[in-house]
Every structure is written in C-alpha cells, then in structure tokens.
Amino acid sequence: MELIRMRHVHKVYKNGVTAIHDLDLAIEKGEFVFIIGATGCGKSSLIKMLYREERPTSGQILVGGIDVAKIKNRKIYKVRRKLGVVFQDFKLLPKLTVYENVAFALEIFGLPKDEVYNKVVKVLELVGLKNKAKQYPTHLSGGEQQRVAIARAIVNGPKILICDEPTGNLDEVTSMEIMSVLEAINKLGTTVIMVTHDTDIVNKLKKRVIVLDSGRILKEYAEGEYVHEAN
C-alpha cells in the first residue's frame, strides 16, 4: 500500500530558486527510506512538503490519502496528525518535563488523563527513557533529548515518521543508538523517512536510499543495494 505518492512535483521559492524539479516518488507502508544528497540538493524542501511546512508550486503530493498540495492552511493539522516529525534541534519545550513534553501532543486532543499516562509511559519505554520522565530536557544528553523528540513524534501512533537530520547534532555512538530506536519503531509498522548526510549510517542500515541532486532524483537504491564509495 502506497502511503506517500508524489507526482510531477515542482517547488520554486519566491526568490526564484528551484528546489525540486519534476519529482516522482512512491513510498510504501512500512518502508524505511533514506534521502541523501549534498547541501542544497532539495532534500529538506522535499520533506517539508510532506508535512506541509512548504506548499509545492505544482504537482500532487498524497500523504495517507490527503492531497497535501491542495489542503488549506487552517486544515494543516489534519496532515500533521497522520505523521510525526523529528528534527536536528529536537524542538523540545525546556520548561516542560520529559513526560509533559510527550504528553503535550496527546493532551491537545482532550484524551483522558489515564489514557495519556499509559501511552506516554509506553513510548518512553520504547525509547528507553522511562526512568527520566520527570527530568527537564536541559538535564539530558543530546541523544536522550532526541529520544524524547522521537517519543513525542510517535505517541499519537502516526503511520509515518519523518526525520530531518535526526543525528546531525550527535556523535557516532549516540547516532547509532538513535538509529536503533528508529529501526525498532519501523519494525512496529511505522514508515520512516529520514533525511541525512551521514553516509556511514546509510551504509550500516542497508535500507532503501534515494539520492537527490539539484532537485531531481539522481539515483535510487533498493534495500541493501547502496554502498557508499569513499571519495
């Protein structure tokens, strides 16, 4: 089942820069996809369009059946509820505890307290932070903060998890810890799309890889095919 379908997508920014050029892409349910490429190749623009932070200039983008390109600004939340997003800079609220940061994403929808508690504890367990629930993000390491962000992104049970350079601020060992958390989430059925420039990670995980260049798909590798050639 296709979860994401892009057809003839163009993205031209107001300053005239073309970020994405006639791109077609399909991502199946349960896939783990890396999007790689040099800085400025359009990988950020691509995923920003998936969670409707940016609107494509033309073309069609279907995310879980919703045409993201056509959706109105005030209806964006309908897309956002179908997917979780994780960023390089974590985007946690420093004045809320770990538990509150994750619960935040559920409380907005008016879930009962015990249901919120059960779900939050479950995801914190999944990312291995159950014992740090009462701490504040500033007291955590970078890897731990990213795991909180991941927990928040998946607590709603989204079908798709979008990761924009989630390991960009982390050292090698911590990066691999994050990757194993993402793999575990993927194994539970969530489609994971990750933008990165860390080819070591891509090499180790042996997943589907899409290489972007100047807003076009330069090459695509099926699971296990990609081997980074060191320069």
Added chain:
Amino acid sequence: MFMKLIRILFRNIRDAFKSIIRNFSLSLASISCITITLLVVAISMTLSVNVNNMMKNIEDDVTIVAWLDKDITLERAIEIEDEIRALPNIQEGKEAVILDDKESIRQEWMKASDTYKDIMKNWDLREDNPLKDAYQVKVVDIEKLDETSDQIAAIDGVFLVQDMEEMVDRLIGVFDVITKITYVIVIALILVTAFLISNTIKITIFSRKREIDIMRLVGASNSNIRIPFVFEGLFLGILGSVIPILVTVYGYTALYGQLDHGRLFGSFITLVKPNSFVYIASLILLLIGVVVGMFGSWRAVRKHLKI
C-alpha cells in the same frame, strides 16, 4: 464528546494558569499594563459620573424667583401661576412652580427669630404686610434661563425676576471644561495603554513562538492553539483588574467618608453615593480587563497562526 470538551476546557484553564506562572515576568508586565489602564478608566469614570451628577443637581436646583407687585391681590397672584406654567421651558409637576405668599413668608420669618416676631406680629392684614409675594420657578433647560426670565418678567403683576444665571453659567462653564479635559486625557491614555497591552501580549506570545510551532507540528488546529492563550488573556485581565477594583471600592468609599457624605462645596455639590456606584464601576472594570486581555491574546496569537 461532552466529557471530552469538559476535559479540554479544564486542561486549557490549568495550562493558562501554569503558563502565567511559568512566564511570570512577562505575565506581570501584561497584568501591570491592564492595571494601569483600568486605574485610568476608574478615575475617569469616577470623575465623569460625579461631574454629570453635579451638573444634574445644579440644573435641578436652579430656580427663577419672580417677585410680584407689592399691592397685588391674592387672586391675581394665584392666576399668575397658570400664566407661568403656560410658558415654554417650565418644568412639569407641582414642585416646579411654587407660590411663596407674603403671609407664609411672614410666618416663617417670625418662627426664625424673636426680633422678627416683634416687628412682624402686627402685619396681620395683607395690606399691612410690606413683603412681596414670590414665585419659585424651575426650568427645564438652563441654557434658556435668560429667555424664560424675560418671559416671566413680562407677565402683568410681576415686579422683578431674579435668576442665578451668572453663577450657574460660571459653574457649568467650569464643569464643561473639566469634562472635556478628562475626556481628552482619558481617551489619549486609554489609546496609549491599549497599544501597550497589545504589544506586551505580543512580546509574551512571541517568546512562546516555539511552543506554538511545536503545537502546530504535533497536529494542533488553530483553535487548539488559540484557546489556551485566550484563557490566559482572560486570567491576565482578571488579575489586572484586582487592584483597580480595590482602589475604586475602598478609595472612593474612603473619599466619600472623608468629605462628610461627599459634600464637596457645602451641600450644594455632593459626590455620588458609593454603594451602587462602586459595584457597577467594579463590574465595568472587570469586564474591560477581561475583554482587553482576551482580545489582546487572540490578536497576538493570530500573527503566529497560518490562516
């Protein structure tokens, strides 16, 4: 569904309180802004209500005194009442046109002192009484006092008309100036503080842009985001109106007591009684605070929403 709404409502109220405490310094800035505005409003309200009240009192009290000819018969004197009542600008009602006939004036003076009693005791007959009958007349519109005086003076049998025109003119002039000055100052101050409040709340919310962005990210709709901030504005408004309300209730009551039941210039000009006034004023202040707080927040969040 209903339970869900209740839960969301309570969560919003709880979050509003939490964020007021968490962003204490900025909350305090917003609260102070509202407090200052409302103090200004309270003072202006007190001033204008009292000035209006005084003007009304004066207008009610202004009477024209029409002295009748010395030798007029009592019958003619009574007839004149109808002629006065027939004039325009004369108040309706029994109290508006009163005849003080010389006999009753004599009686009153004799009661007042023994000296007068000695002098006046022999003026039993109307012909012997050297005093004059007089009418006290109340007018509707003080501005036309002069005109009405002339009309009364023209009635046959009226000897002299006295009105308090000059004094009334001066007082009304003073009050008019006071009212205009307060209006100008108050409007200017309210505009300035309204601008301040809106800016303060904008800064408060700008500092929480991150929070709003994350809310949007995890799938909050615009109203999901806006409602907690509007609640926060509501509480800021309530907190901001506490001091002005206390000042109004206790300050005005104290002032009223200090002035011996509000007597500003003798018993002629008095302050409005505090009882119902302070409660209505408090309610108005609370209402303004709440509306300003909620509207300020609502507007300030709007900037950060994609609409």
